[in-house]
Amino acid sequence: MTPEILINFIAVIVFGLLLVISAFRLRFKEAAVLHLTLFIALGFFSNLSQLTYTLGITPLTGTSFNPLTELLLLAMILVFGALTLSFLKKHRGILIGYWGVSVIILALWTIFTPQVRIWGDIPISPDANSVLIVAEFDWVMPIVVALIALSIEFRHQQSAKHLNRLRYWLIATTLLAMSGLAFFINPTNFYWSGLPLALVGSVIASYIILSYHTADLNLFIGRVIHYVSVTGVLAVIFYLSLVITVIVSRSTFNPGNVFFWSVALAIVLAIVIPLLWRNANRFSNRIIFGNKNRDERQVIKHYSQSVSGTLDMDRLANIIINLMIETLGIEQGVVLVNDRTGASGVSLRPLASIGVTNLKTGRFNANSPFVSHFRNNHKYLHQYDVDVLPEYSSMRDEERTWLSSMGMELHVPIMRSRDIIGMLCFGPQASGTAYYEEDIELMIDLADQSSLAIDSAQLFEQLASVNRQVGLLSERLEGLDQDKADFLSIASHELRTPLTQILGYSQMLLDLTEEELSDPNFIKTMTEGIAKGSERMKDVIDVMFDVTEAHIGEMSLFSGPVDLAEVIDQASRPFLSALDERRIAFGTNGFDDLPTIEADGTRLVQALENLISNAIKYTPDGGVVRVEGRPTVMGDSTPAVELLIIDNGIGIDPRYHDRIFEKVFRIDDADHHSTGKTKFKGGGPGLGLALVKAIAETHGGQVWVESPGYDEVNRPGSKFFFVIPMKPIKIEQKEGQKQSQIETIHWRSKDLKPTNN
Numbered sequence: 001m002t003p004e005i006l007i008n009f010i011a012v013i014v015f016g017l018l019l020v021i022s023a024f025r026l027r028f029k030e031a032a033v034l035h036l037t038l039f040i041a042l043g044f045f046s047n048l049s050q051l052t053y054t055l056g057i058t059p060l061t062g063t064s065f066n067p068l069t070e071l072l073l074l075a076m077i078l079v080f081g082a083l084t085l086s087f088l089k090k091h092r093g094i095l096i097g098y099w100g101v102s103v104i105i106l107a108l109w110t111i112f113t114p115q116v117r118i119w120g121d122i123p124i125s126p127d128a129n130s131v132l133i134v135a136e137f138d139w140v141m142p143i144v145v146a147l148i149a150l151s152i153e154f155r156h157q158q159s160a161k162h163l164n165r166l167r168y169w170l171i172a173t174t175l176l177a178m179s180g181l182a183f184f185i186n187p188t189n190f191y192w193s194g195l196p197l198a199l200v201g202s203v204i205a206s207y208i209i210l211s212y213h214t215a216d217l218n219l220f221i222g223r224v225i226h227y228v229s230v231t232g233v234l235a236v237i238f239y240l241s242l243v244i245t246v247i248v249s250r251s252t253f254n255p256g257n258v259f260f261w262s263v264a265l266a267i268v269l270a271i272v273i274p275l276l277w278r279n280a281n282r283f284s285n286r287i288i289f290g291n292k293n294r295d296e297r298q299v300i301k302h303y304s305q306s307v308s309g310t311l312d313m314d315r316l317a318n319i320i321i322n323l324m325i326e327t328l329g330i331e332q333g334v335v336l337v338n339d340r341t342g343a344s345g346v347s348l349r350p351l352a353s354i355g356v357t358n359l360k361t362g363r364f365n366a367n368s369p370f371v372s373h374f375r376n377n378h379k380y381l382h383q384y385d386v387d388v389l390p391e392y393s394s395m396r397d398e399e400r401t402w403l404s405s406m407g408m409e410l411h412v413p414i415m416r417s418r419d420i421i422g423m424l425c426f427g428p429q430a431s432g433t434a435y436y437e438e439d440i441e442l443m444i445d446l447a448d449q450s451s452l453a454i455d456s457a458q459l460f461e462q463l464a465s466v467n468r469q470v471g472l473l474s475e476r477l478e479g480l481d482q483d484k485a486d487f488l489s490i491a492s493h494e495l496r497t498p499l500t501q502i503l504g505y506s507q508m509l510l511d512l513t514e515e516e517l518s519d520p521n522f523i524k525t526m527t528e529g530i531a532k533g534s535e536r537m538k539d540v541i542d543v544m545f546d547v548t549e550a551h552i553g554e555m556s557l558f559s560g561p562v563d564l565a566e567v568i569d570q571a572s573r574p575f576l577s578a579l580d581e582r583r584i585a586f587g588t589n590g591f592d593d594l595p596t597i598e599a600d601g602t603r604l605v606q607a608l609e610n611l612i613s614n615a616i617k618y619t620p621d622g623g624v625v626r627v628e629g630r631p632t633v634m635g636d637s638t639p640a641v642e643l644l645i646i647d648n649g650i651g652i653d654p655r656y657h658d659r660i661f662e663k664v665f666r667i668d669d670a671d672h673h674s675t676g677k678t679k680f681k682g683g684g685p686g687l688g689l690a691l692v693k694a695i696a697e698t699h700g701g702q703v704w705v706e707s708p709g710y711d712e713v714n715r716p717g718s719k720f721f722f723v724i725p726m727k728p729i730k731i732e733q734k735e736g737q738k739q740s741q742i743e744t745i746h747w748r749s750k751d752l753k754p755t756n757n
Helices: 003-028 031-054 067-087 092-115 128-155 160-185 187-210 217-251 255-288 296-308 313-328 369-375 383-388 397-406 437-510 520-551 564-582 601-617 688-698
Strands: 333-338 346-354 362-364 410-416 419-426 560-562 585-589 597-599 624-633 639-647 702-706 718-725
Touching (some): 003 187, 031 067, 067 128, 067 160, 067 187, 092 128, 128 160, 160 187, 160 217, 160 383, 217 255, 313 346, 313 419, 313 437, 346 419, 362 397, 383 397, 410 437, 419 437, 437 520, 560 601, 564 585, 564 601, 564 624, 597 601, 597 718, 688 702, 688 718
Antiparallel strands (some): 333 346, 333 419, 346 362, 410 419, 560 597, 624 639
């Protein structure tokens, strides 16, 4: 059993074990594992071939190497280059190109090898230079490719754990390069010099691919240096003690003296060694690892006291981030709070940060692997795991992108039972090394201490929000009560006036004498009075029904081609006499150029009547009212038309620009109500503009008002915008609303705003 055979036999066993392990991982269908399995298989069969050849099992003799061994060994090194590219997740085209070159090299080797031997006992023929060039290129090319790919990867910003894997891979590449150098310097001695290097490099490569979490290389080297340095100091002390003992024993012939000084020296060593061991450890840790002495119990106690009395969420987050900096010395970190819990998922909103800016809220599904990891009682998660591990490949692109954009190294959840109420995210260390286990344990403890504080702050914040909403609701209810009282007052007045007129004329008809009944003009006057009162009452009731239908989603449209110029003409015709009487100038512009639209013409006339009536009522005598039309597009690029009703009246306070479109809302005092449709500042039941809004939204459009403010002296005026699409936008009926007739078409407005308003 020569050393070469022993090393060869060990290599066969090691490669065999690695082959079995990697074969089990093939079920995950990872490209890197597939390349690793091929790499290990070639290493196993090349060593097995050489072992059988060396033991004389194969019939070939006269050379130190089996030709099959040479072919498998060179193929193994070529596969290492592809394994490196696959490990670094390079583009598929690069990998295919590399395989193409590798196949050509193996083909050339296969052509030249049967004709010449360059290793072993057979003399080299004239063609050996060609074979040597092919062999050298075979070994050099994958090593160079691996080194170039690694250097490119090192330049990119990577997590500490990924950089750690790259350092391991660089060691494996270096060992294989040294193995190849030994191969070409002295091929005969390769199996006791180069093979161990190749074997160790292969084991390291397998460890990296098969184990996502590799031991921190810097920490490992640091601990070795720490152990050697401390052990070296103690060894020097013991050596000096031994030297002193020898000197004392030689300087005196009295055994009692030797015994006395030996015991004294032993006692001194027993006292000094523990102190020396602690101080040497502390000094070495500070020099090598940069660790600071800290009492973790005192740190946690101080942290708990600092965050426990704070109920303001923003202030709490700033305290947490500052304590993280003070305790752990981090340069980048984020405090996140979950605004949404339960089955709806997780919404992590940044509260405070250091070293990062422009952070946005990250939203995760309830079944996201990122969320499930923490709910399964895991205390932390490396960003490296999210980037590399297969179980996180199902995460949505939005989730993965948001996590990567923060540039954090470690995520520590703040949990309440199985719910995530927040998260502490820590950036990479300035040294580029991964966090020590002691640091991670401290982070977990700090997150646990933050749980109760954030939970209390959230409850306090929600209580404050509820109080604000209750206050607003109370104000709104008071307003609704007032609106209800005003509506009852106005509606009773609106209905009482025509009803009184009808009753009065009806009573007069009943009391007519035979002579008065024979007078047709008198009868006509009575009848016209009753008809006028009935028509006024019908108008008020119709508006009430229309607004109610719109409120419950039952307003119907009967669409057809509509000429907007004709709509304006019909809407303004009832007001011509009032305009003349009050000397208000009225004009239209732009309607000749507007295209025909598809809409409910009757509803449009109804809406424009209310808008024109509103403009006339709030424009003093001698003012101006005009209506303009122009084509436009809405926010989703839908073609539309825009109608503007412009006046130079008393204007509207900006506080009421939205509320005037609410049902029964009136700016004026309801006690000053007037039933006149065109009288200056004459009021109504407060339903006209609400009906206008319903008609606009039912068509899929929008209505709003612009006015500098209310001023009866300077009269800033108002400008109402009424926008509807060329064709109504049909949508599904809301849940809970009644089904209307089959011929009725239901519509809903979108949140639209014209681009050229």
